[in-house]
Amino acid sequence: MKNIKVLWTVIILLLLILGALGFIMTKGSVGEVVDGRTSVVLTQDERNLVLSEMRAFLVSVQGVSQAITEKDLDKVAKLAHEAGMAAELNTPGELLRKIPAAMKSLGFGTRGLFDDISAAAKAGKDPIELRKQLDSLMNNCIACHTAFRLPEPL
Ligand code: HEC
Known part of the structure; x- marks a missing residue:
C-alpha cells in the first residue's frame, strides 16, 4: 500500500516536470503584452530577418493575386511555391525556438496554405477557387498580427 503511494507520488512529480518542460x-x-498583443523578444538580426520575410509575404500575396486575375496558373503555382514551406528551409533553429508555439503554427500554417494554392494551380483549379484560397490564407496574416508584435530590441 505504502509502495503504491510512493509510486503515485513519483508519477505525479514526473508528470509535473514533463508539463513544465513542455x-x-x-x-x-x-515579453509583456502591449496593446493586447504578446511581445516576441528577438535579437536585432532575428527581428530584421522575420520582418524581411513579412515584406516578402506581402510581395507574394500581391503577386499571387495578380497572377490569379491574369488567369496565369503557371505563375500562381511558381509564386505560391516560393512563399510555401520551401522558404522556411533556411530559418535558423535558434530563432524558431524563440517563436511561441501558437505563432509558429500560424506561420507554418500560412506556408502550408501557399503550398496548397501552388498544388491547386498545378492541378488547373478554377481561378475563382484559387482566389478563395488566397482570401482565406490572408486570415492567417490577420490572426497573427492581432496576437503578436516584435518590439525593437533595447
Ligand atoms: C506567424 C505570425 C504572422 C503571420 C502568419 C504573418 N505575419 Fe506579418 N508580421 C507578424 C509580426 C509579429 C509582425 C510585427 C508586428 C509589430 O511588431 O507590430 C509582422 C509584420 C508584418 C509587416 C511589416 C514588416 C516591416 O518591415 O515592418 C508586413 C508587411 C507583414 N507582416 C505582412 C504579412 C502578410 C502579407 C502576411 C500573410 C501572407 C503576414 N504578414 C503573416 C507576424 C505574422
Whole structure:
C-alpha cells in the first residue's frame, strides 16, 4: 500500500516536470503584452530577418493575386511555391525556438496554405477557387498580427 503511494507520488512529480518542460519549450521568448498583443523578444538580426520575410509575404500575396486575375496558373503555382514551406528551409533553429508555439503554427500554417494554392494551380483549379484560397490564407496574416508584435530590441 505504502509502495503504491510512493509510486503515485513519483508519477505525479514526473508528470509535473514533463508539463513544465513542455511549457518552457513551447512558450518561446515572450515579453509583456502591449496593446493586447504578446511581445516576441528577438535579437536585432532575428527581428530584421522575420520582418524581411513579412515584406516578402506581402510581395507574394500581391503577386499571387495578380497572377490569379491574369488567369496565369503557371505563375500562381511558381509564386505560391516560393512563399510555401520551401522558404522556411533556411530559418535558423535558434530563432524558431524563440517563436511561441501558437505563432509558429500560424506561420507554418500560412506556408502550408501557399503550398496548397501552388498544388491547386498545378492541378488547373478554377481561378475563382484559387482566389478563395488566397482570401482565406490572408486570415492567417490577420490572426497573427492581432496576437503578436516584435518590439525593437533595447
Ligand atoms: C506567424 C505570425 C504572422 C503571420 C502568419 C504573418 N505575419 Fe506579418 N508580421 C507578424 C509580426 C509579429 C509582425 C510585427 C508586428 C509589430 O511588431 O507590430 C509582422 C509584420 C508584418 C509587416 C511589416 C514588416 C516591416 O518591415 O515592418 C508586413 C508587411 C507583414 N507582416 C505582412 C504579412 C502578410 C502579407 C502576411 C500573410 C501572407 C503576414 N504578414 C503573416 C507576424 C505574422
